[in-house]
Amino acid sequence: MRLASLLCCTTRTASHSGDEPPPRPIANENASSGASIDSASVKAKSTKSTSSANADLEPYTPARATALFTAYADPEDPSTIGPEGFERLCNDADIPLEGAKPLILAWLLKAAEMAKISKAEWETGMAELQIGSSAALALALSDFDDLLLANKAAPKPTHASPTKAKKAASEPYNRSRYHEAAKDRRKTFGELYVFCFNLAKPPQARLIDIETGTALWSVLLAPQYPIVDEILAFIAEKGTYKGVNKDLWQMMLEFCRTVKPTLEGYDADGAWPTMIDEFVAWKKEKLGAA
Template identity: 25%
Template sequence: MVDKKLDQDVAHFCSVTGASTRDARDFLKEHKRLEVAIDAYYNNPNEFAGKRKAEATSSPSTSKLARLFDQYKDEGDEILINGTIKFCEDLQVDPEDVVLLAVACELKSPGMGRWTRQEWIDGWKHIGADAIPSMQASLHRLREQLATDPEYFKTVYNYTFNFSRSEGQRSLGLETAEAFWNLLLPLGLKGGSLTRKNKDEDVKMGDGWQEVHTSWWLEFLRKKGGKGVSKDTWVMFLDFVRSIDSKFSNYDIDAAWPSLIDDFVDFAREKISST
């Protein structure tokens, strides 16, 4: 709905002013309201020209990124485990740091400890970095976005399933799933990207998924056994975490939740009743 409204405003802006679509979007982004943006354009149609020139001058270098890729690549035309470890050392980041899941998503990494040349170059250019210092600064921005932006968290979370799944496997190994839940959930809870939201009820601060519930979930999975976690369960678990209250009292058993989550709710309610 927001995108459709923006497209309509852009079209109207262009028809009135004769400006380019790019100018229309820049002025609308800066000035929010259509009428105000149009007035601003007439007062100073070159408002963003200097900014664009500076952006063009400082845009990441393809050749610098290619040279950096060559510095870390292991064999063929990929950076593999050894190159990834060296890269992390230069970035001064732990290879198991959650922020690297965001980097993997941005660079479309095909698997853990694997980076392909074109995706490396395109990804870092999109992020806006072409050297170790600027990449280090980018990690801080990506970590903050992952912690606070619900949509970005969801994008990285869903990407993590395919990224971390063994080749040829449809499900994610239980130990692997547990490791990534332990990385992602604490950050989302701390930063707010996992805050419960429900338009039909007033949600009090802290009335939602808690760290103790993560430990219950993992305990439940270990007791239940099974070889892995399906993609359906992985994806819907995030929706579950964002919708459930801290007492599991608003769970709808008739909704289309995976049976594994149905069983977990019974497990969690028993935990609550016994305390």
């Protein structure tokens, strides 16, 4: 399953007591294609691409943040941006659904469900980040993506102005959380990584299905660790794995951080999950054949 497909469907299913999660049907949540707002200008301001970001970085106000939320809210439930509205928001703000930015957005807003944002989550998150336009939102997500996924150098924080008005004018959004994350990227990425497992896991379940797990690994780990592409190829070739539990999820990150593509750093006596041990055996066989 591609991450874009995952993000645009409902991921919360009924609780399941077995080891394997139940099939996760794509919910038919077809909302009205029109935005439920009176002023077309509000949506026009909120849907500029990042190419004209400098012109559209309007200062944050609670009213602007609420108007942006309203532009994408479900007409049948104005207190929620559902999967369709989430997809439109990402498309309008040039936020690729295939990458990690939608996951970073959910993490920044402390969202409880995949591809859904409640009004309370939105307003609290936008107030913290001081974001009132889609251009500022796109910029913030690009900053965090560059920091946590691309490992680009973080700009040094500017000295905050003594007045709130001057501070708002000097920064496109409140970068306090960004600079805090930059102090320890490894720890912050670990927090994002664990958050994504909990976000994707159905309530009361212990696992996420293997399609969801591999889709998340492909955008969270593969850009940073080349060995992940081989792990994903192994999983696809094996074809027998059904789900990913919390231990496997966490140990996959640890494996990627400690074991090189040559398998240097792998300890056969370590307490690795079965999937990882089987991958190592598979890769050694490939290396032996080569």
